[in-house]
Structures are given as C-alpha cells and as structure tokens.
Amino acid sequence: MRFASLGSGSEGNALVVEAGSGATPTRVLLDCGFSAKEVERRLARAGLAADTLSGILITHEHSDHIGSALTLARRWSIPLYMSWGTAQAVGADDANVELNILWGDETVEIGELGVLPYTVPHDAREPLQFVFNDGASRLGVLTDVGESTSHINTVLSGCDALVLEYNHDLDMLTGSRYPASLKARISGSHGHLNNDAAGDILAALDRSKLRHLIAAHLSQQNNTPELARAAMAAVLGNAATETGVASQDEGFDWLTL
Ligand SMILES: [Zn+2]
Ligand SMILES: [Zn+2]
Numbered sequence: 001m002r003f004a005s006l007g008s009g010s011e012g013n014a015l016v017v018e019a020g021s022g023a024t025p026t027r028v029l030l031d032c033g034f035s036a037k038e039v040e041r042r043l044a045r046a047g048l049a050a051d052t053l054s055g056i057l058i059t060h061e062h063s064d065h066i067g068s069a070l071t072l073a074r075r076w077s078i079p080l081y082m083s084w085g086t087a088q089a090v091g092a093d094d095a096n097v098e099l100n101i102l103w104g105d106e107t108v109e110i111g112e113l114g115v116l117p118y119t120v121p122h123d124a125r126e127p128l129q130f131v132f133n134d135g136a137s138r139l140g141v142l143t144d145v146g147e148s149t150s151h152i153n154t155v156l157s158g159c160d161a162l163v164l165e166y167n168h169d170l171d172m173l174t175g176s177r178y179p180a181s182l183k184a185r186i187s188g189s190h191g192h193l194n195n196d197a198a199g200d201i202l203a204a205l206d207r208s209k210l211r212h213l214i215a216a217h218l219s220q221q222n223n224t225p226e227l228a229r230a231a232m233a234a235v236l237g238n239a240a241t242e243t244g245v246a247s248q249d250e251g252f253d254w255l256t257l
Contacts, residue, residue: 005251026111085126
C-alpha cells in the first residue's frame with residue numbers, strides 16, 4: 001500500500017491511497033475538497049489521472065472535503081462512497097452518480113483495499129473517518145474530530161501509518177482574532193483536535209507497529225508545522241516512527257508501507 005496527500009487543511013483535503021501491484025492497482029481518493037480543475041492538476045502532479053480512480057470516498061459534507069466529488073464522479077464515471085447522512089447533505093442521490101452508502105464499522109472491499117469507515121464526533125450530518133487495509137498493513141486516517149472516543153482508540157490501535165489531525169494550538173486559537181462563536185466551534189467537542197488533544201489520542205493508541213505519522217489539517221492561522229512536530233515528538237519520544245506534516249498546498253509525497 002502507498003498513500004500521498006494532494007493537500008490538507010481548511011481550504012481543501014484529498015488523500016490518495018493505492019494497493020496492489022501490476023498494471024491496474026486499486027486507487028481511491030479520500031475526500032475531494034478542491035475544484036475539479038484543481039484536483040486534476042494535483043493528481044497530475046502526483047503522476048495520476050482522474051480516470052484511473054477506483055472510487056472517491058467522502059468523510060463528510062463540509063466543502064473542504066466534498067469539493068468537486070460529484071462533478072468528478074460524473075465526469076469520469078467514478079463510484080462514490082459516503083454515509084447516508086453525507087449523501088443527503090450533498091444531494092448525491094439526485095446527482096446522476098454511482099452512489100455507494102457506507103455504514104459505520106462495516107468494512108467494504110474496493111478492489112484490493114479493505115476500507116473500514118468509523119464514526120466520529122464532528123459537526124456534520126453523519127461524518128465518517130477511515131482505516132485502509134491491504135491485507136499486509138493498515139493506514140488509519142483521523143481528521144475533523146472534536147474529541148477522542150474509546151471507539152477511536154480501538155479502531156486506530158495497531159496501525160502501520162496514521163494521518164492524524166493537529167488542527168490548532170489552543171493558545172494561538174484563544175488569542176486569535178476569530179469571533180468567539182468560531183473559536184467555540186473549532187475547540188468544541190464537535191470541532192477540531194488541538195495539538196495536545198491529538199497527542200492524547202496518539203498516546204492512548206497501540207503504536208507498536210507505527211512506522212509513519214503525518215500531522216494533517218493544520219490551521220494556517222492558529223498552528224505551525226513546528227508546533228505540530230513538537231507535539232508529535234512529545235508522545236513518540238525516540239521511537240522509530242517517521243513523522244511528517246501535510247501542507248495545504250503540497251500535501252505530502254508518496255509513503256509506502
Ligand atoms: Zn475539514
Ligand atoms: Zn469538517
């Protein structure tokens with residue numbers, strides 16, 4: 001399995017996950033939070049064309065995740081996967097696309113990838129996050145989540161790689177010029193993880209197999225890559241896990257498990 005981000009943050013998110021070898025590996029896009037033109041440009045930057053995607057998975061209906069998913073799915077006949085609530089929120093059942101409804105904790109097979117959607121607290125209709133499994137290794141993804149749950153700890157324990165939200169530094173958010181209502185939304189139980197909260201989740205997981213940890217969905221106003229790196233290091237200590245930070249413009253380059 002290998003994976004790469006096309007961009008990560010409140011202005012758009014998209015992650016490519018690929019499994020299998022040979023001429024036609026299974027390749028899915030997790031979230032499609034840019035314009036169609038921009039997704040195609042970013043896919044090309046990663047050496048990929050949209051018509052080679054086996055599916056587009058959507059975590060929830062916020063625009064930095066749904067983006068142009070319906071347009072691209074229709075244009076290139078790509079199957080779409082999302083929860084019923086997300087489908088309702090974006091009108092996917094009237095969009096002339098191949099729609100597959102996902103249920104929390106029910107694994108679906110897409111080609112050579114096992115895809116496990118799991119439920120998280122976030123201020124959307126029926127948000128899901130994901131664990132990918134190719135039979136040899138597991139990649140866990142968790143962004144757009146307000147607080148930890150025991151369910152999250154169970155699902156993400158024992159992963160070989162994690163893409164984990166480090167959205168904001170709480171002091172930076174508190175001292176920012178954001179209106180009080182927005183500060184409350186972001187830091188609330190259905191908002192986004194701050195660096196310390198992400199660290200608490202990481203600390204509670206079984207990390208015995210963890211080879212890669214990527215900090216994702218960083219706020220450009222209320223966090224810095226340095227603070228996210230420090231928060232990761234504080235939990236990992238001198239473990240052999242390699243760390244990285246996903247950026248809004250570049251995402252991160254291919255990592256292979
Ligand atoms: Zn988001
Ligand atoms: Zn969101």
